[in-house]
Amino acid sequence: MSEVRKIATRESYANALVELGKEHDDLVVLDADLAAATKTCVFKKAFPQRHIDCGIAEANMTGIAAGMSTCGYVPFISTFAMFAAGRSYEQVRNSICYPHLNVKIGATHAGISVGEDGATHQCNEDLALMRVIPNMTVISPSDNIEARAAVKAAYELDGPVYLRFGRLATPIINDSVDYQFEIGKGVILRDGKDITIIATGLCVVEALEAANKLEVYGINARVINIHTIKPIDEDLIVKAAEETGKIITVEEHSVIGGLGGAVAEVLVEKCPIKMLRIGINDVFGESGPADLLIKKYGLDAQGIYEKIKKFVD
Known part of the structure; x- marks a missing residue:
């Protein structure tokens, strides 16, 4: 296990999106005026035509993503966990999970480690909110390697996926040569x-x-x-x-x-x-x-x- 190399999983998320974007033209990224914080700005730089800033309107962004998924795209919604799981809950439930649409939710800045942003932004309830919705897959990766693998697996899975990422840089622990990521397997x-x-x-x-x-x-x-x-x-x-x-x-x-x-x-x-x-x-x-x-x-x-x-x- 390396104790020196550290990276925030929100950065891993964005880097994985760029890698997938090179291979899949149907992948699009939607953000809610937080691309610098969610790090999806790197995807925007690489694929400006496939990055949509929906402004501070997370529920609307969720509806847009649902609609795009019915047109052959694989949308990744990107915003803070508090807004993805909280503010957009009804749209996630009714517009994405109920019709089982192929939309992925990249929820960054989850948990207490959001730090100085305080209680209003420290979402400690999102796993509970998301896992209770039928058809939703919920993933919480532990480091850079696992986060990147999770994004790829989410893209390949047909259906809604909630991906939980952090703001704080964390050590890389899954760097063994035999590491394999499989949804649903501890x-x-x-x-x-x-x-x-x-x-x-x-x-x-x-x-x-x-x-x-x-x-x-x-x-x-x-x-x-x-x-x-x-x-x-x-x-x-x-x-x-x-x-x-x-x-x-x-x-x-x-x-x-x-x-x-x-x-x-x-x-x-x-x-x-x-x-x-x-x-x-x-x-x-x-x-x-x-x-x-x-x-x-x-x-x-x-x-x-x-x-x-x-x-x-």
Whole structure:
């Protein structure tokens, strides 16, 4: 695992769009006056005729994308998660998912790590909102490699996809030669027999570091990266529960309805065991530097380690 190379997944998203744009003339990108922040400005530079700035009108942008998808295009909607999942919720539900249209949603600036933009822009509810809609696939990549692979997989999948990206640069952890991305399939990053930590997004690297700390304490932790929140890898989750006896989920999202909720739903039906959900505990965020907020809300490696140690003890 590299601890030096860091890149924000919002940048990975834009770079992947450019690569796909070279291969597929039907790919178009729609933005809502945020191309500099979502980084889709790089796609605009490469393909100015296939980039549409819809202005600060996210619901309208969603409707435009739905219409374009019926004309043979594969539109990628790009804006902050708060606006993609929140402001445009009705249009996503009724105009994209209900008719099962081939529209992709690139939601950047998700979670508490939006930092100084504060509670109004820190969307900690989007995974819950999106995964409850029928026909929607929900993906939350952990690093640059996974994000780029997820964008490609989303393009190849016929139907609506919600892609969650972050503002904060994160370490590259999926740089092994045998890494493969498959929608709906989790990845075991570290084996262990005492507990299983299931993480998503930027929390995956923190979970790995927490597992190293737990090893010193005498707890052997398995770490699983669940990049696809829906459809979730039920078989992998149940297998881990049966083999380790305890499950901990870690996410930069509310503990209600996101990864923790999805895993809990699987376990309560198929393998009820002790479980701990680590995330944002039913509160709004606040303004501050991203790294300090992650630490304050206990989503850094040390915070995760302390919560798991208490849970196991």
